[in-house]
Amino acid sequence: MRPLLNALPPDNSDGTGRQPTIRDVARLAGVAPITVSRVINNTSYISPETRERVQSAIDTLHYVPNSISRSLRTKKTNMLAMLVSDITNPFWTTVTRGAEDASSHHGLNIILCNTDEKQDKFADYVTVLLQKQIDGFLLAPTGDDRASIARIDKQGVPYVLIDRVLPNIQADSVRSDSVTGAYLLTKHLIELGHKRIAIITAPMVVSTGRERLEGYLMALEEAGLARDDCLIHHGGYQHETGYHATCAALRSAATRPTALFAGNNFIATGVLKALDEHGLRVPEDMSVVSFDDLPYGFYRKPFMTVALQEPYTLGYEAASLLIQRVNGDVTTPQQEIIYPVELIIRDSCAPPAQR
Amino acid sequence: MRPLLNALPPDNSDGTGRQPTIRDVARLAGVAPITVSRVINNTSYISPETRERVQSAIDTLHYVPNSISRSLRTKKTNMLAMLVSDITNPFWTTVTRGAEDASSHHGLNIILCNTDEKQDKFADYVTVLLQKQIDGFLLAPTGDDRASIARIDKQGVPYVLIDRVLPNIQADSVRSDSVTGAYLLTKHLIELGHKRIAIITAPMVVSTGRERLEGYLMALEEAGLARDDCLIHHGGYQHETGYHATCAALRSAATRPTALFAGNNFIATGVLKALDEHGLRVPEDMSVVSFDDLPYGFYRKPFMTVALQEPYTLGYEAASLLIQRVNGDVTTPQQEIIYPVELIIRDSCAPPAQR
DNA sequence: GGCAGATATGGTATCGGTACCATACAATCG
């Protein structure tokens, strides 16, 4: 192997001084360009001899088909885009993994875009991706992204909402049953005897934030417990939110809750950190529940009582549905797929301490 | 707003039944297509009146430029690809963040691809990305990916190696000083009095695995300690490797090490889990050091003694260098950029327990 | 023999932009 050097000029061994095109291959093989195209894409009858001549021409020239020009003609890019809110969260990377697996079975690639829960980043990505003629979108809307979604709509590009929905948007969607999950977690705490349960979750513009609050309130109401807005904290789905909201909740001994409900795994890590700094033990001094498992390996062994989603399935099924639409299926009625969540009871909850 | 419905046919308000093109805009504005192109790209003198007429035509038609056809003509896609080994690791997501920031300043987008440390996934991505005429590659090679890299080379597409290098590959590269980092960590343990230090790291085909072993051996040699192959464990940069290797290291009380060196953060989580299951406390019963910080929020407060890299900087600088090359800079000599790592001493190490 | 259908290949136009070259007029200048 010759020593490799990056940023070399293109291979000039054929003397043309540029990358070979389908015409160069055709000339060398003594056939028409369209025939080469057929060999590459297996789209028509080709005699074995021709196929072999073409293939050997491809090999000698190191021909690489140009999918840009292909896309221009076919109006398909074979690319899907996925806009997620936080790529550092294992929940989302697992969703991505599922979507990728579903896509690769169909020869589609996924462009992963991190919106950082910011509406303007969402909008910017949509702009660029529409120009790039992406075949379809998997969207986890951040706040009110309806304007961006309307633009996707206007271009006639299919999309599927994932994990989150938006009011007044009629669209295919795949998500987990946040309401029931939150209801079960809260009910579990109530059954242990807790009466002052704080919830720390995402703002109401995020549908999972709304739904988890709804499930929480449902359980309270069922148990005859009054809603107390002092116990409801809204922030982002981040570590910092969990940390600061917990500190705030602990400030006054009088109103201090006996249990904390973290809206997702990252909030839960912040909650635990704040409790630790206040010298409070889980579950002896404070019970904690959360949505989603903590990052793998977190805290030696899993000890948190959680409502488990199936992020891989979410991603896989959302992508499968999108691919159906991309392939022109408009007959299947609009889908709103909601997966059940599973309550996993571990060691982070106990009856409230006596005061 | 009309109710939104995904997978609608494209907007037909102009009666053409298809997406408007630059020619449609030109017709409506009463100018030539090239003039519209100039307005969009700001590439030539345009009178204010013309600009406004064109802009308003763009607005009425909801024209979205097609970057596929643009790329075909200009031979630029304004896309970079980044192939990383493990997208679930915060180290890599932070690298990505840095690369994205550097790229977006230049109007470039990054396609993030997860190779899962698998050579065939690496090769498959390279194939697809070359066809998509990506402008440049940021590569974290997994094992021996030289064949794939040779193909990139042959197409004349610039690339920069990031975090890892490959033997006999002359290429721009950006990475951390693994040798010194490993040397410092090991030396720290030796100075505390440890004589039996196990290292758990990546296989030798990964350059960081090689280099970290090298630094470890350097420190041993300097201290006059003999190399003991029973103390050297190779696996992947994953939680499982740390877990299983630690279990193996603990098996025999006679050969049991007094300190463990984890090759990266994920290995460290596995190490901690295994120690916990064996009822061993850190640092009282076992000292542990690691490369890279544990995931944010891990273990309440940071307590691990680590060699810190700067993943954001790595990503930012690698992308900046790549962008230079993409923009045609072939005069700057080949760069091999190595960032220092910082030894952060926390609470995971102590002198070895008396036997 | 003639015809339907399977097999195998090619010519030409086209996707939607921009490169390249050309043109025309106004302002500036020695």
Add this chain to the structure above:
DNA sequence: CGATTGTATGGTACCGATACCATATCTGCC
């Protein structure tokens, strides 16, 4: 005043594939 430079716009060809239509041979069968 003619030449030069700056401003403003357009015509045509082309990037590298494939869609669409056409053609030719071969087989089997009535």
